[in-house]
Amino acid sequence: MTNQEVSSLNRKGASKWGTLTGRSARVAVALLPLLVFMGIFFFAPLTAVIWDSFQSNDGLFTLQNYADVFKEPIATAMRTSLGLALASAVVSAIPGAVLAFLIESRGSDRLRQLISSVAGVLANTGGVPLAFMFVAALGAAGSATGLFKLLGLDIYTAGFSLYTFWGLVLVYSYFQIPLMVIVFSPAIHGLRREWNEAAKTLGATGSQFWRHIGVPLLFPSFTSAFLLLFASAFSAYATARAMTNGTIALLPLMIGNLLDGNVIFDEVNLAKALAVAMVVVTLLAMVPYLIIQRRAERWQR
């Protein structure tokens, strides 16, 4: 075959083994590895969890597990988890957005590249190392606590504690703020200089530009980033476990306890119902996130 013939055959999706069947076969072969792998290691577990959550101890269909989700102590854990996710998202989204804005609008290319790498690293910190870092800094015997004492302020007697709800929000911000910077920066980067200049030549002041163009364009991205932070804080396990050790009732920790064999309501499949409840919440946050991201990317090119 000449080069041209091979090239045109490839373009038509044909192969040496014929056109139509060859193409379907190639599609199947190409997608098979991914679909089989995810099928076994993702969809099967997920399906099992959903299925089992509707099973009673005797193997019969039941909604009891879900009914128990709304009883104490699970209801409290659910409320606390939701509250934590919301608080963390709010506390971290705003500084993150401000930082992202300053870096993108005023930073050099090298700075942006550096921040991107550093933020990526920081967004990945969690668990025991992170807990230790904060205990070392703001724990009862921490360095910062000590510094404050030198200045005459005992933050612990004043009511602060690292081991509370708000302490956890603070610790979470260590990886949430970098996450916000990573996710929100592209939106700001996508604000073209031409729009600002065009607006100016058309008579707009700075605030008019932001009101009519800037904020409307950034708002969806901000919202979707907020949702991501929410989902991230809601699902976090390692850090919560390291920091609280049972003192704060959180859904992921409760599931962990159930898996360790601490039975609450005598239902074997309660943990699975809890897991499904978590999945639902996360889906409610992440699906809008992905949709808004996809739409916003259109004008960010």
Place this chain on the structure above:
Amino acid sequence: MTSTTLSLRGVSRRFKDTVALDALDLDVSQGELVALLGPSGCGKTTALRIIAGLDNPDAGEVLVGGKSVTHLAPNKRNMGMVFQSYSLFPNLTAAENVAFGLTMRGEAKTVRIGRAQELLEMVGLPKHAKRFPHQLSGGQQQRVALARALAFEPDVLLLDEPLSALDAQVRANLRDEIRALQLKTGTTTIFVTHDQEEAMAMSDRVAVMNAGKIAQIARPDELYHNPASEFVAGFVGQMNKIPATLEADRVRVLDSHVDYRQSWTEQPGAMVALVRPEAIEIQNTAADQSNATVVARAFLGPMSKVSLVLRDGTEVSAVLTSAQSAEFASGSLVRVSVKPDQYLVVAA
């Protein structure tokens, strides 16, 4: 309506170590379209941005209608600007984009809607009012951008290479439309481009720029036939460079002679004649009379380009009607001459 002349007086701008603009002077009459033409880095875009107020000169003044606007913020200058691409606001429809200038000026909604529709019709997009920029083609977007820039009847219209990002066919059409619209509204316009064909076709006058200065500003035909320097001659249209020799008091270019003028070169050393392709004449002759060989013929529609090589290796392009050029076959030996008085002699 306020008188909308535009002037630049001694405008200078430098960036770090480079001089972008060097004491630039420019006067544009009301309703005139002047093109700023030049290679990249010549300062044309810098000049435009300074006129718009998006950049500030280090020295000099910008005057609109005789009044200095040099220190006026861009949003107060009442100038419409069209950028090279992607300048439409993505979250607004075409109509909202067009009406933006009026929105900023606090015009009533009915006025804005009416005017936006009027302008969209003027640029040939009457049914696209509710479309968003990402739903429009490149050419359509630039039309909307033009409508947006004209909606509020600006004193001056500024165009920064508006056609450079478009396909050739779209570019050609839009070029004529822009000129027609500009003539209809009578807006004083500055058009920045690096495409000399565009500049020559559209403008009342063309300012050829180089290294921050205006090398020559004149009507297109004058620029073409009487270029003031070798740079201008080479930049505008095609130019052949044929060696010229000094014989006693006269300079010989191929078959023609002309009196030597001191102003051409410092000493009568090596000289070169700048000749337009249409000023080259070709004749079929016998081998011993010939001074050139035909290399190739390129069919360009009504005209054709004939590429030749002289005995000394100089490459020459001639442009003839296609009928005429048919006489000269590739590889044949011919005699080439220059139409009298249609060349410029400069130092080599």
Place this chain on the structure above:
Amino acid sequence: MKIFTRRQLPLTIGLFLATLFVLFPLVSATEFSLRQPATSNYGFANYIWFFTAEDFGKYLGISLGLAVVSAIILLVILVPTVIWLNLGGARFRGLVEFVSLLPLVIPVVALAIGAQTALPDFAQTDEIILGFMFAVLAMPYAYRTLDTGLRAIPLQTIVEAARGLGANWLHTIFRVVIPVVRSTVASALFMTLALSLGEYTLTSLLHWDTFTTWVTTMSQSNILGAIALSMFSLIAVFGLLLIISIFIRPTKSNVVAEEN
């Protein structure tokens, strides 16, 4: 100075505060880790302690092994798939993206339970199952990275050129395409490694032991030593992730990836 101009000042202040916030816990913990127990000197005793701890090498090896397994699995599955996607499979892009991004949406905790229930028994008894699960966790990030990287090159052109010159598919992928997107593949590789090395949730819920869970266990016995260990693992992962930035060529028009 340029960083103190009226325009730059907010950025300078913001970065200063951010750096303070980031470094303070890090420095505090490092300071703790360098404290010699029962004295007021500083030294590396805590670091030596865990370095010479009996299981240090063992668990580090397990984690590294699992990380490598997950990276290999992901690359073997994703690279051909993403190449195909960008060549002729564009119609299936929606499906592939959906499947690849799903692990992002589901909490790890839920996945852990599911893995315990659904996977066949042989999978439950061999730690290598974690390698597969880590691959699932890393899939969204790896997919995004590979897809972005492969979209940025003229893939169709070079593949057609190679095939037209007579190369078979294997040759084309390994000797033509991959060298061109080397930095992208390396980036996806390191991202997977980093994620696997730092993973704790799935490991602990499934009752396996890797480096991360070992660190947690050790923290109950010798607190200063455990802090030193944590700092070590943190900085090691930091270092690995920072290597990624060496591989990514900085371009002006580059839009920052939304996941690392």
